[in-house]
Amino acid sequence: MIRFEEVSKQYKSSNRPALTDINLDVEQGEFVFLVGSSGSGKSSLLRLLLKEEVPTAGTVSIDGLNIGKLSNRKVPALRRTLGIVFQDFRLLPSKSVFDNVAFGMEVIGKGRKEILERVPEVIDLVGLEGKEDRLPSQLSGGEQQRVALARAFINQPKILLADEPTGNLDPSTSVGIMKLLDRINRTGTTILMATHDVAIVDQMRKRIVQLEHGTIIRDQQRGMYGHTGH
Amino acid sequence: MRASFIAREVGGGLRRNFTMTVALVVSVAVSLTLFGAALLMRSQVDRMKGYWYEKVQVSIFLCGENSLAYTCTGAVTDEQRTDVRATLEGLKPTVQEIYYESSDEAYSRFKEQFKGSPIIANVAPSALPESFRVKLDDPSHYDQVANALSGKPGVESVQDQRKLLERFFQILHGLQTFALAIAGAMLFVTVLLVMNTVRVAAFARRRETSIMRSVGASNASIRLPFVLEAVTAAVLGASLAAGTMLAVKSFVIDARLQPNITFIAWVTWDDVLAILPWLFGVGIGTAVLASGITLRRYLKG
Ligand SMILES: Nc1ncnc2c1ncn2[C@@H]1O[C@H](COP(=O)(O)OP(=O)(O)OP(=O)(O)O)[C@@H](O)[C@H]1O
Ligand SMILES: [Mg+2]
Numbered sequence: 001m002i003r004f005e006e007v008s009k010q011y012k013s014s015n016r017p018a019l020t021d022i023n024l025d026v027e028q029g030e031f032v033f034l035v036g037s038s039g040s041g042k043s044s045l046l047r048l049l050l051k052e053e054v055p056t057a058g059t060v061s062i063d064g065l066n067i068g069k070l071s072n073r074k075v076p077a078l079r080r081t082l083g084i085v086f087q088d089f090r091l092l093p094s095k096s097v098f099d100n101v102a103f104g105m106e107v108i109g110k111g112r113k114e115i116l117e118r119v120p121e122v123i124d125l126v127g128l129e130g131k132e133d134r135l136p137s138q139l140s141g142g143e144q145q146r147v148a149l150a151r152a153f154i155n156q157p158k159i160l161l162a163d164e165p166t167g168n169l170d171p172s173t174s175v176g177i178m179k180l181l182d183r184i185n186r187t188g189t190t191i192l193m194a195t196h197d198v199a200i201v202d203q204m205r206k207r208i209v210q211l212e213h214g215t216i217i218r219d220q221q222r223g224m225y226g227h228t229g230h
Numbered sequence: 231m232r233a234s235f236i237a238r239e240v241g242g243g244l245r246r247n248f249t250m251t252v253a254l255v256v257s258v259a260v261s262l263t264l265f266g267a268a269l270l271m272r273s274q275v276d277r278m279k280g281y282w283y284e285k286v287q288v289s290i291f292l293c294g295e296n297s298l299a300y301t302c303t304g305a306v307t308d309e310q311r312t313d314v315r316a317t318l319e320g321l322k323p324t325v326q327e328i329y330y331e332s333s334d335e336a337y338s339r340f341k342e343q344f345k346g347s348p349i350i351a352n353v354a355p356s357a358l359p360e361s362f363r364v365k366l367d368d369p370s371h372y373d374q375v376a377n378a379l380s381g382k383p384g385v386e387s388v389q390d391q392r393k394l395l396e397r398f399f400q401i402l403h404g405l406q407t408f409a410l411a412i413a414g415a416m417l418f419v420t421v422l423l424v425m426n427t428v429r430v431a432a433f434a435r436r437r438e439t440s441i442m443r444s445v446g447a448s449n450a451s452i453r454l455p456f457v458l459e460a461v462t463a464a465v466l467g468a469s470l471a472a473g474t475m476l477a478v479k480s481f482v483i484d485a486r487l488q489p490n491i492t493f494i495a496w497v498t499w500d501d502v503l504a505i506l507p508w509l510f511g512v513g514i515g516t517a518v519l520a521s522g523i524t525l526r527r528y529l530k531g
Contacts, residue, residue: 050444072449073449076443076446076447076448076449077446078446079443079444079445079446080445080446081446082446084444084445090437090440090441090444092437092438092441094242103441103442103445104445106232106235107442107445107446107447107451107452108445108446108447109232109451111232112232112234151445155445155446
């Protein structure tokens with residue numbers, strides 16, 4: 001469903017390309033780890049899918065829809081089919097857990113009734129029942145990331161993009177988040193996750209796509225981080 | 231998006247930005263009050279000009295039953311009236327148009343012009359003379375008409391329509407221009423204030439807006455709360471300006487001026503009410519435009 005064809009990305013303010021001739025196919029329901037050292041182009045690749053950036057060459061498509069050519073007016077509709085989580089959670093500090101999760105539905109115009117039904121469901125799913133009224137500052141990092149995941153998942157996206165979601169968490173908390181991502185993946189949601197976390201990648205035994213200096217140097221099913229060509 | 235959600239966002243935004251909001255409301259109120267004052271002066275001038283002012287330059291009042299002029303011996307006769315008309319016809323092309331106004335027509339126009347004034351009760355229809363109203367090819371030819379008609383039997387008086395009020399209108403016009411100039415300057419300040427307020431708000435909420443964008447909120451719904459904040463402040467300011475207008479009408483014009491200066495036709499409530507939509511229109515329009523332009527620059531999609 002996700003397809004990169006000969007995709008290159010050159011940022012204007014940078015003198016070397018962030019991505020070069022990327023070819024990548026991801027099927028519906030897959031779980032893919034994007035690994036590679038810092039600056040290898042993982043975040044850039046995810047940003048192309050969100051149309052936060054457009055490719056300098058090649059095409060990025062989701063279900064045959066050319067993302068780079070999408071008109072600005074249609075970008076919101078694209079993003080509603082995608083969920084995103086980041087390393088720094090990106091929660092609204094002045095809103096409660098419930099309101100942060102509901103925010104994903106509010107901004108796209110969902111009704112009160114639907115929100116009151118759906119939000120508690122997803123809060124349960126991420127294991128935060130009883131903490132609906134807390135502010136983000138009253139939660140641990142792991143709990144905050146759960147809120148972010150709940151918000152990303154609230155509109156049942158086809159694809160979930162996660163950019164180092166465990167980057168700020170300790171190993172045991174990270175395991176909890178990975179279990180949650182696995183559960184979300186089992187509902188049929190395609191997951192693309194950029195990470196540096198060797199332990200997690202090795203544990204999950206999922207497909208691994210490894211980038212180096214903007215090119216794919218490995219694409220392996222049920223891979224291990226350590227067992228590479230380098 | 232649901233209205234209550236937007237209302238909460240807007241309310242929160244205005245409170246967080248309280249000092250800016252106050253500054254914005256005050257500057258909108260001041261500029262719109264001055265703008266309203268200029269419009270009010272224009273209405274006042276229109277009111278005083280009455281029906282004939284723009285159309286004619288000379289008024290020839292004919293004798294009524296109680297006229298005291300030496301040319302009058304009771305009310306004007308049909309013969310005299312025909313004679314006056316013939317004289318006027320003879321003055322063409324200096325005289326371009328001749329209108330006749332009967333005493334009854336004069337009374338109903340008078341009632342319209344002095345609507346709401348106590349003077350109406352003291353004036354009977356017969357007290358308003360019938361008249362010929364004359365348009366000239368050039369206002370400076372007034373003397374020709376005056377010479378030909380004053381002293382003629384049946385003619386009570388010949389008036390240079392403009393001389394009477396011109397000076398007063400000049401003063402009002404000056405005041406009006408002055409008010410408009412300050413209103414314009416204040417409006418410019420308001421635009422800058424709106425732009426700055428929106429810019430600060432957009433910066434303070436860049437986190438929210440980036441999250442909104444990433445979950446697929448449309449550009450319009452991301453910008454709407456900011457525009458509504460500016461509009462809310464503008465509506466508050468316009469309400470203050472509107473309140474000032476109504477207070478001026480009620481406490482200054484109705485309570486002080488009208489009872490004491492009855493020979494002037496003062497602006498009516500209808501005149502004042504007709505100004506209010508302009509205040510709200512200009513206020514809201516300014517807020518929408520200024521915030522819209524700013525958001526285009528600072529909240530790129
Ligand atoms: N907005 C930008 N403008 C210019 N250059 C950029 C921009 N974003 C990323 N880059 C450059 O593109 C390259 C790839 O960056 P990217 O953020 O995709 O790497 P990454 O794999 O996500 O790294 P990390 O693991 O540290 O997050 C880097 O050389 C980076 O400096
Ligand atoms: Mg990155």
